[in-house]
Amino acid sequence: MAKIRKLALTSIAAGAMFVAAGSATAEAPEPTPTFDDVTVTVALHSGAFELAWAVHKEQIKALYGINMEIVGIPVNELFDKEILELSMGSGAFDLVQFNPGWMGDYVDFLEPLDPYMERWDPAWEDVHEGFRVWENTYQGTRYTLTMDGDILFTYYNSDVYENPEEQAAFKEKYGYDLAPPATWDQVVDIQEFFRRDTDGDGEIDSWGYSDPIIKRGRGFYSFLLRYINYAGSNPQYMDPETMVPLINNEAGVQALENYKRTIELGPPGMLSWEWDEAHAAFMQGRVQTLVHWPDEGLMTDLYTANTGAEMGFAKMPGAIVGGEKMERTMTGGGWIIGMSRDSQNKEAAYTLLRHVLSPEVSLHLVLMPGTDIFRTSQFNHPVIKKIAPAKYLEVYQESISDNFPELRIPGGFEYYDALDVAVQKALAGELSVKEALDEAAANWEEITDRIGRDEQRAAYKAAMGL
Amino acid sequence: MNAARAPIVEVAASLAEPSGFKAWCRANSFALVLLAPTVLILLALTIFPLIYSVYISLFDYYLPRPHRRAFVGLENYGAVLTDARFWASMRITGIFMFFSISIQFILGMALAVFFFDEFRGRSAKAVYLPLILVPMMIAPVVVGYVWRLLYQVEFGPLNYMLLQIGISRLEFTASAGTALLSIIVADIWQWTPFVTLVMLAGLVALPQELFEVTEMDGASTWQRLRYVMLPLLSRVIAIVLLIRLLDSFRELDKIFIMTQGGPGTVTETVSYYAFLTGFKFFRIGYAAAMSLLLLAVTAIICTGIAKVLHKEQIFER
Numbered sequence: 001m002a003k004i005r006k007l008a009l010t011s012i013a014a015g016a017m018f019v020a021a022g023s024a025t026a027e028a029p030e031p032t033p034t035f036d037d038v039t040v041t042v043a044l045h046s047g048a049f050e051l052a053w054a055v056h057k058e059q060i061k062a063l064y065g066i067n068m069e070i071v072g073i074p075v076n077e078l079f080d081k082e083i084l085e086l087s088m089g090s091g092a093f094d095l096v097q098f099n100p101g102w103m104g105d106y107v108d109f110l111e112p113l114d115p116y117m118e119r120w121d122p123a124w125e126d127v128h129e130g131f132r133v134w135e136n137t138y139q140g141t142r143y144t145l146t147m148d149g150d151i152l153f154t155y156y157n158s159d160v161y162e163n164p165e166e167q168a169a170f171k172e173k174y175g176y177d178l179a180p181p182a183t184w185d186q187v188v189d190i191q192e193f194f195r196r197d198t199d200g201d202g203e204i205d206s207w208g209y210s211d212p213i214i215k216r217g218r219g220f221y222s223f224l225l226r227y228i229n230y231a232g233s234n235p236q237y238m239d240p241e242t243m244v245p246l247i248n249n250e251a252g253v254q255a256l257e258n259y260k261r262t263i264e265l266g267p268p269g270m271l272s273w274e275w276d277e278a279h280a281a282f283m284q285g286r287v288q289t290l291v292h293w294p295d296e297g298l299m300t301d302l303y304t305a306n307t308g309a310e311m312g313f314a315k316m317p318g319a320i321v322g323g324e325k326m327e328r329t330m331t332g333g334g335w336i337i338g339m340s341r342d343s344q345n346k347e348a349a350y351t352l353l354r355h356v357l358s359p360e361v362s363l364h365l366v367l368m369p370g371t372d373i374f375r376t377s378q379f380n381h382p383v384i385k386k387i388a389p390a391k392y393l394e395v396y397q398e399s400i401s402d403n404f405p406e407l408r409i410p411g412g413f414e415y416y417d418a419l420d421v422a423v424q425k426a427l428a429g430e431l432s433v434k435e436a437l438d439e440a441a442a443n444w445e446e447i448t449d450r451i452g453r454d455e456q457r458a459a460y461k462a463a464m465g466l
Numbered sequence: 467m468n469a470a471r472a473p474i475v476e477v478a479a480s481l482a483e484p485s486g487f488k489a490w491c492r493a494n495s496f497a498l499v500l501l502a503p504t505v506l507i508l509l510a511l512t513i514f515p516l517i518y519s520v521y522i523s524l525f526d527y528y529l530p531r532p533h534r535r536a537f538v539g540l541e542n543y544g545a546v547l548t549d550a551r552f553w554a555s556m557r558i559t560g561i562f563m564f565f566s567i568s569i570q571f572i573l574g575m576a577l578a579v580f581f582f583d584e585f586r587g588r589s590a591k592a593v594y595l596p597l598i599l600v601p602m603m604i605a606p607v608v609v610g611y612v613w614r615l616l617y618q619v620e621f622g623p624l625n626y627m628l629l630q631i632g633i634s635r636l637e638f639t640a641s642a643g644t645a646l647l648s649i650i651v652a653d654i655w656q657w658t659p660f661v662t663l664v665m666l667a668g669l670v671a672l673p674q675e676l677f678e679v680t681e682m683d684g685a686s687t688w689q690r691l692r693y694v695m696l697p698l699l700s701r702v703i704a705i706v707l708l709i710r711l712l713d714s715f716r717e718l719d720k721i722f723i724m725t726q727g728g729p730g731t732v733t734e735t736v737s738y739y740a741f742l743t744g745f746k747f748f749r750i751g752y753a754a755a756m757s758l759l760l761l762a763v764t765a766i767i768c769t770g771i772a773k774v775l776h777k778e779q780i781f782e783r
């Protein structure tokens with residue numbers, strides 16, 4: 001006991017000396033403000049996020065005098081409900097959770113956070129660079145903080161991949177070593193190789209690969225994941241000067257043909273798979289390789305219990321273009337949070353935001369289901385290192401660095417929907433790959449003209465950091 | 467002198483009395499007070515939104531850029547009428563409505579006759595009837611989830627049963643060929659009980675002596691249906707069809723849950739497309755124009771049915 005007391009006193013003294021030294025050399029940080037019974041309303045994706053944030057209600061009230069009101073909104077309604085409130089200037093929400101891909105439509109309704117961040121640092125540099133650049137910053141201004149470190153990478157059944165018999169059979173058939181797919185071309189081989197009837201009942205019950213989501217709604221991401229790699233060293237959604245769509249070029253056709261072939265060789269009904277169906281197929285051992293968000297990496301015990309095998313981790317498949325290996329991935333959604341321009345309690349809202357997403361408090365969030373790691377300090381935290389495989393953390397961090405931005409321009413949702421419909425038509429065999437992409441491109445042109453080509457050009461350049 | 471003053475007195479008296487409208491209001495003041503809340507609610511929730519929809523349909527209004535709202539006249543209407551996706555969704559809605567309502571009607575009528583014949587005056591009806599009404603008591607969203615699970619390709623009970631009888635799996639909602647049919651089946655399951663219920667109520671309300679007479683004359687079930695029940699139930703049939711027609715036209719929930727309009731656009735009905743346009747793409751003026759055109763289509767259908775009913779003297783009885 002005496003030892004603990006001595007250690008505590010020593011720590012406090014050391015801390016005091018550190019603060020004193022700091023104040024002698026640099027300007028002291030502005031103290032965090034407190035408020036008198038102010039209410040801050042936060043619009044959150046209902047379910048896991050809502051529950052994780054609600055845990056901190058009492059602490060926020062005690063520390064800052066802020067009442068945190070959480071409005072949980074089902075994920076499919078988040079975009080429409082928030083935009084309706086924001087565009088009406090109702091001030092109903094002080095803080096809004098949204099997808100980085102919607103930034104183009106949200107930005108006019110958001111309060112720039114730079115002035116607040118300069119006064120009260122949210123440990124900005126600790127947020128992983130891939131998120132800071134491509135999620136939180138827009139046209140050189142900081143508008144949001146990442147609240148969920150989504151990024152897509154590869155999971156695989158390492159026992160199957162390391163089986164000498166499988167390795168020999170694969171090498172004989174395809175002429176190269178069996179390994180987690182490094183390119184999208186290899187994904188098709190993997191899909192085909194593991195496509196088999198394992199119990200001899202005449203039904204195929206094992207497959208090689210699943211995309212994260214295939215169903216209409218977000219299935220277009222699986223096309224984009226391929227496109228951004230097949231497109232070579234400078235992938236673009238559109239020509240930055242003319243805003244002519246590029247998704248129907250040769251790289252786009254290659255990407256969609258690859259996607260279509262993967263689905264054709266995949267499990268029956270795959271075209272209607274949501275993320276949970278892809279997740280279940282992998283976790284139950286029916287699919288040997290999966291591209292998904294970071295959640296599965298913390299479920300290795302469950303995976304081993306289900307399949308008797310170890311879970312492996314690898315970066316997203318890429319493409320070799322002109323002899324150069326492309327290695328890009330996307331968040332495929334992800335979640336960020338910003339402050340409404342019409343908030344009546346901006347300082348209080350920022351204080352709440354800064355508190356919940358601080359390195360210390362957000363560590364609790366990422367230890368709960370639904371929120372993924374997004375700060376460097378979280379990757380290095382002993383608790384995280386204890387519960388997460390080292391290889392998983394390594395692949396996860398590398399993947400964030402490979403993050404390719406979403407289409408963060410006004411009308412982003414409509415552009416994505418037009419692409420989604422076209423991709424679905426190709427996958428379902430309604431249109432050929434080229435016809436489908438040409439249709440998507442024509443719709444993109446129409447959307448660009450309607451919103452305004454010049455405005456879209458400026459927004460696109462800003463969003464892509466050009 | 468007196469004769470000259472008389473008209474003046476009448477005029478003065480008439481001026482002192484309340485005018486026609488005022489007098490009417492005074493005479494009906496109690497009724498007006500009772501009606502006022504309903505009228506106000508109707509104005510606020512129905513009339514004003516309708517007028518505002520007409521107004522907003524004349525603008526190019528993209529909600530995330532409210533400051534750029536521009537008057538475009540009837541341009542949105544023209545754009546909707548030349549929108550290939552709109553017409554494709556109308557075609558899908560037509561197919562959905564035709565098959566869904568036809569089969570619901572046939573099955574609903576058959577069930578109603580069955581219940582009427584088999585359980586006439588028997589307490590067993592009280593047990594079986596509520597059971598078949600369960601589907602229509604479930605929220606459409608829940609129906610969507612239930613059928614999504616039933617249709618699940620690998621583990622769904624329907625595919626399990628197909629495999630048991632030696633038929634290979636069907637990709638119900640995942641295949642362009644079967645997705646719309648799958649939604650139609652779910653809709654039939656949900657709404658056939660409604661048709662049954664209303665038809666049965668109609669049958670019970672008919673003079674029972676007629677059925678006794680036809681039975682005594684040896685009429686077959688088909689003859690009784692064709693020559694007695696259907697003609698006498700024409701009013702009920704018309705109302706059932708009208709309600710189902712309007713409901714089917716705005717079907718959204720099950721499509722949203724089961725397919726989100728996919729694969730491709732094979733299950734994208736016009737209601738779903740209007741929902742996407744208004745609440746996902748936020749093309750408010752365009753969506754308002756589309757909704758008003760749909761309102762016109764619905765009104766034409768209703769007027770057509772009403773005319774048929776008048777011709778049959780159904781509304782006039």
